[in-house]
Amino acid sequence: MDVSEDLLAQIWASLEETGVWVAPEAAAEVSAEELADLESAVAEVPTPTYVVVQPDLDDFAGEPAELLTQLHDRYDGDGLYLAPQFYGGLDRLNLTDRAWGTEVDPW
Helix, strand or coil, X not given: CCHHHHHHHXXXXXXXXXXXXXXXXXXXXCCHHHHHHHHHHHHHCCXXXXXXECCCCHHHCCCHHHHHHHHHHHHCXXXXXXXXXXXXXXXXXXXXXEEECCCCCCC
């Protein structure tokens, strides 16, 4: 299993459990209360929703869309996927979204 496959497996395990993945390198930026609020919000959405906070995207051509696509393709979890792409730090970001098998149109 290569690094990206191992990372995808770790991310998917967290998404299946809570709907949210926060990479270890970003964990210090997300308080326990913020994480609990995010997990609760995701659980309340009727459409399966997955939030992926993964600042290091080197294994995914630097693109959160590629990470989200690989997650969906590998694990076939339909729903709405959201991931920030960070620019120069965790406080500057652009939100990327993708949806599969749902009526939600993120565009």
